[in-house]
Amino acid sequence: MKQLTRGAWGEPGSSLACHTGSWRDLRPGHEHAAAPCHAACPAGEDPQYWLAAVQEGDHRRAWERLVAANPLPAITGRVCPHPCEQRCNRGHYDTAIGIHGIERFLGDAALAAGWDYPGIVGPPAGAPRVAVVGAGPAGISVAYHLLRHGLVPVVFEAAPEAGGLLRSAIPMTRLPRAVLDAELERVLACGIGLHTRQALGRDFSLDELRAEHAALFLAPGCARSRPWDVQGVIPAGTRDGLDLLKSWIDVGEVPAARRVVVHGGGNTAMDIARVMKRHGAEEVHLVTASGLPGPQTAPDDVLNIVPRELEEGLEEGIVIHPHATLSRVLLRGARIVGVELVALRKLERADGRRARVAFEGTERILQADLVIPCIGEQVDPAGLGALVQRSGFLRVDARGGVAGACDLYAGGDACGNIGTVAAAVGDGRRAANAIAARLAGAEPSERPRTEIGIERLNLNYFEPRPARRAAVLPVAERDDLCEIEGSLDAAAVADEAGRCFACGNCLACDNCWVLCPDAAVLKIADTASDGSRYVFDYDYCKGCGLCASECPSGFIAMRPEPE
Amino acid sequence: MDESPRQLIARQREAEPRYRGLESGHRACQGCGEALAARLVTEVAGGDVVVANATGCLEVFTTPWPQSAWRMPWMHSLFENAAAIASDIEAALRHQQRPTKVLAFGGDGGTFDIGFQALSGMLEREHDVLYVCYDNEAYMNTGIQRSSSTPHAAMTTTSPPGRERMGKRHLKKDLLSIIGAHHIPYAASASVAYPRDLQRKVRRALEISGPTFLLVHSPCPLGWGHGGERTIEVGRLAVQTGLFPLVEIERGAVTAVMPLRVPRPVSEYLALQGRFRHLFADEPRAREELEHLQALADHNIAVYGLLGGAPDALDADGADTVRRGGAVA
Amino acid sequence: MPQALEGSAAVARAVALCRPGVIAAYPITPQTHIVENISRLVADGELDTELVSVESEFSAASVVLGAAAAGSRAYTASSSQGILLMMEVLYNIAGLRVPLVMTCANRAVGAPISIWNDQQDSMAARDAGWVQLYCVDNQQAVDTTVQAFRIAEQTELPVMVCIDGFTLTHTMEMLALPTQAQVDRYLPPFRFARALDPASPRSLGMLVTPEWFSELRHAHHAALGRAAEVVERADRDWHKLTRRSAGGLIESFGDPDAPYAVLTIGSVGGTFAAALAECPPASPTRLLRLRCYRPFPLAALHEACRGVRELIVVERALSPGQGGIIGTEVRAAFAGMRGAPRVHNVALGLGGRDVPMETLGRLVAAARARRLPPFSIFDLQPERLPAEER
Incomplete structure (x- = not known):
């Protein structure tokens, strides 16, 4: 009591x-909750998570967290358009976190220090083998993640070296080959069996692979350019941008031209435009049906060029004609003397679908002596047969599974995704998860997290702080080999990581x-x-x-x- | 034997890396600014103190017998005598030659109004006491009646708006200046919205031998008519509008203020609170009173020189900045 | 060694001998001389205490409350309006069961304003829950002051020592002060078990709900009841030490078998004691001097009144619209008792009116002649009143 x-x-x-x-x-x-950078990352990285470790000065732990999703940070830090930065909540406050510079710093630090990839143990004896077709970013990624799941990846690559598009289509000014080689080599050294010069449909068939492997992952990439013409006309000797870029990378030469029109709004278009400009073209015009980034342009209508590449291209004098297409090629005999442009927009039609509509009366003439089509690529159907859809791509579900075939998965550019390295890496990771789950008789467990918007943050507790960005080579000093964007030092990286709101x-x-x-x-x-x-x-x-x-x-x- | 979840959390509570003068289990309303302020003050004051507490919400919600939320020696006597009680506790401790510090706690009613005389006496006699007034701008314990601290035009149960009136007719008493006029070594205003600034001021006051005074703006969700989750937001805006300037007064002279980087319009502050709802009616009287309050804020900004120059880590925007692992300032 | 001292100075010296840690006071006539004398002792270094000159009686009472709660022996003094301004704190001190001592230099309460003596002020504090002791003379005032600290500290109740203003406070008397050694032997150093102490951080003054309030009130009431024995013992022990009694609970003088008795409180008891010797009433009369008014000493009163047929209760205050305060309580004390005395009740000496020695004889004569109504102001001059006020 x-x-x-x-x-x-x-x-x-x-x-x-x-x-x-x-x-x-x-x-x-x-x-x-998922930070917008995480939600936006096609590779599935959670940048705010590893930025925290950077801020604490623990670069190795940051890198380990990073490569849990993406084994190629030194590469993606350079070539990815970084949709994470475009979605970064800090962008609504002052300036988005420069995630790519930090990612690149960590990737380079790992290359320099030789840190071991975490979470890789040798597969147990008798572990299932999984065949991977294509050693581009998607193929490398799936192989890496399969290893993390204790499976045995076997990669078949048609080219003499791994890398796919990274090697064949990305200029050294964006991705030095030393970095590419070093990072690929380190990933492959984790235990990935690679068979080069092995082409599907020529050296082996799908059925042969299926007989010897528990599952297949197809990442052949898009080796074939999309057919291009202007009102049925294809000027003689026309070579597409991908083709020109490959031969420039291989032998360092491009056709001579004074006035060049590049038709297309992707990274290949911008890359070849800049190469042409550097190699003596007086004018290089880039004609694209998409719009420039900005409030006037719908998100699905923005040209698909890495923002900083766009910026650098403009600095270098590339003239962009957005929301336009070629309506006519002006020929004198077989020789191109110009093109006719017409304005167009993506509009909603009566059936609700959006389509591009050209506006009569907006035609204008551009003088030109070379037209380079760059309107995209599609899958080479060799060995794939009916798997290639009418669209020119493979069709897969959200986990990379090919419809109607339980042991068949696919990813990367061949699936017609947005065509970035990060997306390919993400395809590989998701497919590896799905394959591992299926082989273990389980459901893939990737719990989706809700994305956190800026309205959930309390901005009173933050102060504006200037962003730290790496130095960029002046236009006059840019050549075919030197990397244009520089690196950040550790202090700058710590400072920039310190700007992270740590959303969620x-x-x-x-x-x-x-x-x-x-x-x-x-x-x-x-x-x-x-x-x-x-x-x-x-x-x-x-x-x-x-x-x-x-x-x-x-x-x-x-x-x-x-x- | 395995630890139960309740045992675990009790152990974690005991192991906390700070002194808890005001313990959990008190019965303050959800989001109570005064409870928060008292927790913040006692946290830095530590356990070697004696507290004299005036009658009011703080006393009632912390000490329904037999449950006391206080961890330091604490005494409540009456509404109007906290300063006198503190005076003599201090005199007794001085006579016993004990270094224990004495704090007095009162609300605005017990400080601005009924206990004012005892407070003035305490200051004049130079007792070594830190008097903390938790200012929630009305008699909340008795059900939201106006006090001399209630701001102009605010609605309380004894200053309701009606056909003839727009809330409280009179102005908020400038108590801090009156306290300053006692020529005491240190008097300051603070806000729960700026806890580090508040705690710095408590530390400062306790370092001083002699009477010190702290006026802590403590939003009252019930009395002010805002959600308990908005206590800090409301408090912050009171400072950022200039309506509740954070200043430090030594020997009667203003020696420091928290500058405002960009003063916010008073309407942002007022619109969050039910007690000012009548000021947003579509009628000339309401517009006039809104302008009046803006003018009072502008007056504070001018009189105390609150407009800062360059952004400053200790201004009203910078003082609450945090980063990974804690506060910046 | 007897010496001639003014009452206030004597009380101040007695307080000083008790070694109080904190003294708070605010000036009011006729208490001022006590505070002034204490101030002088402090100024001369004869008394080591924290003397807090507060800004009101309200704060004075608050100050001693806080000081005692913080573990220091505390003392204050006041009068009249000052007592009334303290009233809220007086209840508070008692309810908190905090031991301290206050001198009430009894004075009338305005309006009309009067600086002179009666006991309306301390009577107003009757129900505050304090021990109240009334002094007949300044020797008793000195002795009671020392005893009061012991009673307070043993019972954890506050004690009010009531001394008639001017009549005692401003009057020179020959009296004996105890020695410091005597007081130190009698009064151990102050130790308050519930003191505010960081080493054992209690919360004092908590909110008590209806569920517990009655028990708390009872505890206080019972503590006051038990205090009667402590008051008696304190006086007995003091007598052993000094050969002086300060009056116990009730003092009885004169013929122990007399059928007439006059009950007084305060200094009137001194006047009437002299009267008993110099101009005794016509009928055999005993004089009863009530010293301990709270707790009300029921048993001692019954004992003192054994054999009394006519009991005249004389007091220095009244409850307007009802009558005498003590008289009513005495009537209640005998209600339903077989052989109880007839109780007469008068107030007199209000607002400082002189009480001459002859009053005793006139009172007894009036009672004998059955001329006393149940209550009256005995020394009233009704002819001074307008007809409608009589």
Whole structure:
């Protein structure tokens, strides 16, 4: 029986007997939502997660977190258009985090230090073998992730070396070959069996592969350019951009021309345009049906060029004609003397689908002596037969499975995706997960996380800070070999990583702990199961929601109290 | 034997890397600014103190017998005598030659109004006491009646808007200047929205031998009519508009202010609170009072020189900046 | 060694002998001389104490409350309006069960404003839950002051020592002060078990819900009841030490078998004791001097009144619209008792009106003649009143 004290004095802290948690109808919880950079990354990287390690100065741990999704950071840090940066919440505040520069820094650091890829153990004896067709980014990625799952990848590549498009179509000014070779070699050295000069349909067939492997992953890439003509006309001697780029990379030569029109709005178009300009063309025009990035252009209508490449191309004098197409080629005899452009837009039609519509009366003439088509590529059907769809691509489901064939998976450019290295890496990772799950008789477990928007952040707790960007070679000093964009140093990388809002993750800033009126947020010495250093004491939390509204990074969410 | 989840969290509570003067289990409303302020103050004051607490919400929600939320020696006597009680605790400790610090806690009613005389006496007699006024701008414990701290035009149950009136007719008493006029070594205003600034001021005050005073703006979700999750947002805007300037006064002279990088319009602050809802009616009187409050904020900005120059880590935008692993400032 | 001292100075010296840690006071006539004397002792270094000159009686009471709660022996003094301004704190001190001592230099309460003596002020604090001791003379005032600290500290109740203003406070008397050694032997150093102490951080003054309030009130009430024995023992022990009693609970003078008795409180008891010797009433009369008013000493009163047929209760305050305060309580004390005395009740000496020695004889005569109504102001001059006020 409780007994009175003289004058009704109380023991210190005896209020702990009063469990005010019963007042609560909303319960705070740590919710590791997907940062926009993560949601946007086709490769499935979670940049805010590894940026945290960079900020702590632990580059190796950052790299290990990074390569859990993408084994090629030195490469993607250079060539990826980085949709993560375009979606970065910090872009709405001052300037997006320069994720690519940090990714590249980590990739280069790993090359220099020779850090081992984490999570790779030799496959057990008798582990299932999986055949991979194509050693481009998708093929390398699937092989790497299969290894992580304890499976045995066997890669068949038609070319003499691994790399695919990275080697054949990306200029050295964007991706030095030393970096490409070093990173590919390190990934392959993890235990990937590679058979080069082995072409599907020539040296082996799908059926042969299927007989010897538990599953197949097809990543043949798009080796064949899309058919191109202007109103039925194909000027004599026309060579497409991919073809020109390959021979420039192989032998360093391009056709001589004064005025060049490149038709297309992708990276190959921009790459060849810049090569032509550097090799003496007075004018290089890039004609694209897409629009320039900006508020006027719908996201699905923006030209597919890495933003910094676009910027550099403009610096170098490439003239871009957006929202236009070629309506006529002006010939004098067989010789091109110009092209006729017409304005067009992507518009919604009566049936609801969007299509490009040219506007009569907007025609104009550009003088030109060379037209380079760059409107895209498609799959070489050799050995694939009916798998190639009418669109020119393979059709796969969300996990890379080819319809109607349970052991057949595909990825990369051959599936007609957005055509980036990161997307190919992502295709490989997802397919490896699916293959491993199927072989283990399980469902692939990739829990989708909700993306966190800027409205969930509390920007009061951040200060504008200038972005750190690597130096870029001046236009006059650019040549065919030197990498145009430079590297960041460790200090700059730390500074830039420090600008990360850590969207959806814990900054360990103490706000929840400092601002809880009920002392119901406890700071603990160990790491909690959710990775943070705080736990909620639900015996006392009244559910006011102050912690959630004052969490800078949206890591705390209020959810209805369970019944 | 394995530790139960409740044992684990109790152990984590005990192992926390800070002193908890105000323990969990108190019965303050959800999102209570005063509870937060008292927690922040006692946290830096530490355990070697004695607290004299005036009657009011803080006293009631922390000490329904037999449960006390306080971990330091604490005493409540009456509404108007916290300063006097603190005076004599201090005198007694001085006589006993004990170095223990004395704090007095009161709300705005117990400080601006009924306890003002005792407070003035305490300051004049130079007792070594830190008096903390948790200013929530009305008599909240009795059900939201206006006090001399209630801001102009605010609605309370004794200053309701109606056909003839637009909330409180009079102005918020400039208590800090009056306190400063006692020529005490240190007086300052602070806000729960800027906890580090608040705690720095508590530390500063406790280092000083002699009477010190802290006025802590403590939003009251119930009395001000805002969600408990907005306590900090409301408090921050009070500072950033200039309506509640954060200043430090030594021997009667203003020696430091928290500058405003870009003053926010008062309407942003007022619109968050039910007590100012009538000011957003579509009528001339409402517009006039909005302008009046803006003018009062502008006046504070001018009088205290709140307009900062270049962005500053300690201005009203920079002072709450955090980064991975803690606060910046 | 007897010496001639003014009452206030004597009380100040007695307080100093008790080694208080904190003293707070605010000036009000007729208490001022006590504070002034204490201030002088402090100024001369004869008393090591924190003397807090507060800005009101309200704060004075608050100050001693806080000081005692913080573990220091604390003392204050006031009068009249000052007592009333303190009233909220007086209840608070008692309810918190904090031991401290206050001198009430009794004075009338305005309006009309009067600086002169009666006991309306301390009577107004009757229900605050304090021990109240009334002094007949300045020797008792000195002795009671020392005893009060011991009573307070043993019972954890506040003690109010009531001394008639001017009549005692401003009057020179020959009296004996105890020695420091005597006081130190009698009064151990102050130790308050519930003191505010970081080493054992209690919360004092908590909110008590209806579920517990009655028990708390009872505990306080019972503590006051038990305090009667402590008051008696304190006086007995003091007598052993100094050969002086300060009056126990009730003092009885005169013929122990007399059928007439006059019950007084405060200095009137001194006047009437002299009267008993110099101009005794026509009928055999005993004089009962009530020293301990709270707790009300029911058993001691019954004992003192054994054999009394007519009991005249004389007091220095009243409850307007009802009558005498002590008289009513005495009537209640005898209600339903077989052979209980007839109780007469008068107030007199209000607002400083002189109480001459002859009053005793006139009172007894009036009672004998059955001329006393249940209550009256005995020394009233009704002819001064307009007809409608009589």
